Amino acid sequence: MPSNRLHLAVVVSELFQENAYIAHLEGRLDCLVFDPGLDSGAMIDQLAEMKLTPAAILNTHGHADHIAGNGAMKEKWPAAPLVIGTNDASKLTDPIENLSRSYGVDLISPAADKLVNEGDVYAGAGLDLEVYDTPGHSIGHVVFVWKAGSPWVVFGGDVLFQGSIGRTDFPDGSFEQLASSIRNKLYTLPDDTLVLPGHGPTTTIGFEKQHNPFVPAL
Numbered sequence: 001m002p003s004n005r006l007h008l009a010v011v012v013s014e015l016f017q018e019n020a021y022i023a024h025l026e027g028r029l030d031c032l033v034f035d036p037g038l039d040s041g042a043m044i045d046q047l048a049e050m051k052l053t054p055a056a057i058l059n060t061h062g063h064a065d066h067i068a069g070n071g072a073m074k075e076k077w078p079a080a081p082l083v084i085g086t087n088d089a090s091k092l093t094d095p096i097e098n099l100s101r102s103y104g105v106d107l108i109s110p111a112a113d114k115l116v117n118e119g120d121v122y123a124g125a126g127l128d129l130e131v132y133d134t135p136g137h138s139i140g141h142v143v144f145v146w147k148a149g150s151p152w153v154v155f156g157g158d159v160l161f162q163g164s165i166g167r168t169d170f171p172d173g174s175f176e177q178l179a180s181s182i183r184n185k186l187y188t189l190p191d192d193t194l195v196l197p198g199h200g201p202t203t204t205i206g207f208e209k210q211h212n213p214f215v216p217a218l
Contacts, residue, residue: 036069060157062091087140136178
């Protein structure tokens with residue numbers, strides 16, 4: 001029988017050390033995939049090993065290292081909708097906006113099937129995820145927050161890292177916006193909330209409020 005116990009797996013793409021996540025509830029055979037990166041083969045192998053089928057593919061934002069695996073995911077599981085924040089949707093199909101051209105590659109993802117915004121709840125694979133707009137690293141960055149278990153979990157992309165934050169020197173980046181997103185959205189969550197970042201190790205809201213040198217709690 002399905003339970004409320006969340007299982008997580010991470011697949012790290014070697015280039016950029018980007019974290020892609022698989023989330024599923026115990027007893028279910030469907031899952032959610034977050035930010036499939038450049039190593040789509042490893043992601044597909046991991047899903048096969050876990051005997052899971054993606055119910056949806058969710059992108060926290062549209063930078064190339066976080067969307068590179070979208071095409072392979074959609075090719076293998078065409079029924080799984082591709083989900084992204086409204087204000088980053090254009091990055092999926094624009095290699096200039098998604099920054100891939102600056103690395104000499106025109107990376108294009110399939111277009112979004114579903115757009116989400118602040119206050120939405122995305123439901124898939126038995127998981128209800130609250131959507132928070134968190135601009136700063138990119139204008140349309142969102143995070144997905146699961147509150148049905150303990151601790152809560154943030155699928156956080158490139159907003160808040162362990163002891164660090166996402167870059168803000170991209171064309172639509174803003175340190176002021178990022179700091180506001182962290183303080184007004186993430187730092188209001190319980191201290192034991194897990195943050196699953198797009199790069200680096202898992203952290204907690206409480207640790208970052210106390211120790212993050214870039215955006216300390218006020």
